[in-house]
Amino acid sequence: xxxxxxxxxxxxEDDVEEGDRPQxxxxxxRDFMExxxxxxxxxxDMPELKHWLEPDGVTxxxxxxxxxxxxxDSDRDGSLNPQEIVNNFRVxxxxxATDYGKMLHSEL
Numbered sequence: 001x002x003x004x005x006x007x008x009x010x011x012x013e014d015d016v017e018e019g020d021r022p023q024x025x026x027x028x029x030r031d032f033m034e035x036x037x038x039x040x041x042x043x044x045d046m047p048e049l050k051h052w053l054e055p056d057g058v059t060x061x062x063x064x065x066x067x068x069x070x071x072x073d074s075d076r077d078g079s080l081n082p083q084e085i086v087n088n089f090r091v092x093x094x095x096x097a098t099d100y101g102k103m104l105h106s107e108l
Contacts (some may be wrong), residue, residue, distance in 0.1 A: 001043050005032055068095055 035050050036044055044052065047103050054060075072080055072088035085092065 001030055002029070002037070005044075019031060100108065 072084050
């Protein structure tokens with residue numbers, strides 16, 4: 001609900017008067033009402049939540065995978081072969097999709 005959303009934003013600001021709230025909090029309230037709560041019922045249902053988290057229908061993982069291919073596909077055939085992956089291993093180590101760099105550091 002809008003009330004829950006706003007309460008989360010205001011956490012730690014209980015003693016702040018309504019008129020003294022930071023401008024960004026008021027902007028978030030307007031964004032909720034104008035852009036997130038599409039059916040204007042005061043709540044985010046699953047389709048509205050999905051639209052907010054994935055506005056163009058592309059999940060973050062898919063976007064990152066496309067990014068990795070675009071950076072590493074040297075022959076521009078739309079797919080990666082083992083050599084392209086090896087040649088661009090630093091791209092994959094730093095990728096949010098693989099999270100390999102974090103795993104590698106925790107194992108060492």
